[in-house]
Amino acid sequence: MSENLSNRITKVLIAGAGVGGLTAALSLHRRGVQVEVYEKYKGMQRHTTGFTLWSYAITRLQELGLGPSEMETVGTPVEVMEIRNQKGRLIAKMPIGEVSRELGADSYEIKRPRLLEAIESQLPEGTVRRGVECVSAESSGDAATLEFADGSKATGDLVIGADGIHSNLRASVSGPSELRDSGYRGCSAVTDYTSRDDLAHFHIDIWGKGGKAGIADVGEGRIRWYLTWKTKLDNEMQTREQLLSAHQGWDPILLEVIESTPESEILHHQFFDIAAIETWRRGRIVLLGDAAHATTPFAAMGANMTIEDVAVLTEQLEQAPEVDSALAAFEDARKQRTEDIVSKGQSMARLTQLHSSFAAWLRDQAFLHMPEKETEKVTREMASGE
Template identity: 50%
Template sequence: MQNLGRVAIVGGGVAGLTLALALKRAGFHCSIYEKHRLTDEGSFQKRASGFTLWSYAIARLIEWGVDLRDVGIELEQTEIRNQNGELIALMPVGDASRKFGAPSYEIRRGDLLAAILAELPPETLKTDHTCSGIREHADSVELQFASGKRVQADLVIGADGIHSAVRKQVAGDVPLRYSGYSGASGVTRCTHPDLPPQTHVDVWGRGGKAGMADVGDGNIRWYLTWKGSAESPKSLDEILARLEKWYAPVHAVVSTTPKEEIIQHSYYDIAPLREWVRGNSVLLGDAAHATTPFAAMGANMAIEDAWELATAFAETRSVREALQKFENSRKKRTEEIVRHGRRMSRLTQLHSPIAAWLRDQAFSHMPEKEMEKVAVAMAAGE
């Protein structure tokens, strides 16, 4: 396809920015409309968060020219521990990733967005644009913004997250499904002797889960989850009280985080959509297939989406054909990952002490070869 016309991407998160970069590399131009303003650090998020990017997603970013040398930390291993801190499994992520020619990373979200933005023309990103909806016309799509502004486009890509305004026009009213779990996360500047370099520690508790990982520059990202109502924010003191009998390093790391830097979460996903495409509008990332964080795949799926959609545009003759090819190639896989996230939420946070003990025994006796297979599958995005 030689020309896409006026392309408008709604949302400047991982999905929107990586798609813009993939389109640029394929010779297409676009504009991104993001509701937030950039902070002084070049991010849309005032409070820091992070995630794991697996080898196959990192390979795409490198191919698109993103400079990751000073962004995040190459991940060598994931320790899985029980609530008491006993090691029950070790995933050799580094060895698995090297099979695919690119490392897996622990990375702060803001650092990744800044690295991608550095590869885009400055005029691509338009901040302080809150999209309130879209309207399809015979030969164009009108974007409507909360400010009253209107923009005409030939193609609209909704990459505006789980609360997508574009999705309502494409797929109708889609209720969010509460997972039964809430949580908190943060990034804190500290070190701990029981957190080895280039290591992600995952703590599978009883009725909750915790984790922490080195993300570089003397920072550790952490997260906690617990079973509860969707509207149950907790103070730092309440969070620390939950951790008193947990693996001690988690309590120590969380306690160094300033209260104002802690992000509270209620974890939702969405049921599979009947369609991702309507007219000349398409959904991408969490707008199309929001999942809970328990599959550790959200940002990776967004990068996959960007690759698949840009490839579809390059390999087809019309926009409609490309959009349908993209939807057909992605729906089955993303639906399975959403289901996997729900399964992992239950497995890693069992309430029954007996069930948790049986789980821990099963993983602690798993042969090394089996854990290597798990690590390879994660690195490959399988």
């Protein structure tokens, strides 16, 4: 227990039981703080989705007490990330496993609902209250109050807005914000792949012309895959047959996994980010994760940044002399860094989905001839978050 923290903060209220809300709840609970999490949905979402967590974020989860047995259920370590061109030709191979282990923890492909369940299972029963929509928050003196859709309220020493990209609490902290359409749509699914043992511990990124795709082993004989395309093509990408027909000539592995997926398991997505907001905090209210800095998934960093936010916020609450200075130090440490990643998401969207055949060919040649040392450097940057 951290006496420094629990002496100054008794109760924290958190809006949202996603990656950020639950990780923050566990981090504060481990330090002796009473936590209440309010989640607008009544139950876990039925469909499984997944994402990549790099070594540095996994280290943070391990520090919170997610040990090898929990990690085994939430996902699987990534050994190799291959970048392929549209037709399936290898253009770069990244030694994710080797580099991640040198950094101290494997990078993982994660099943989102399993991760959330694993974190929640370490919290005292009743911490997460479901079916409660937070509409706004107010700060007064050393307290902050969360207001719910049914008109009721709760008060604590600190309110954390972890209510995701469509955050209601963002407006309570920094006024109106702009959700920016990336111009891309996409879909994803998790499916069985019992016939493809050779995909074990692989993540394959396929950079196409005007769109991209990915396939990754998430453990337990299942893989996740995704596709992206320009918004104007959306009408032609609605059914599995349409997806297959639009991607004829792409990497045969991709077509095989799409074919093996029941249509009802395919989820469709719109990709947005938010323009930088003026501030992440007002009095005793603070934002983190997508509520503060939502990015498109093209840099595969949103959940990683969210977990890092929680670690830095907790460290500052422990170390800074006052809660207010801790929140200021947290914002100072994270705001510019995450804004840079939001921009990186936009650059990655352009780089990985180039529209001109010639530009795509040049890009592929550049990666194909990248010296091994450079590939390792890029891998290290991704896995370490530096």
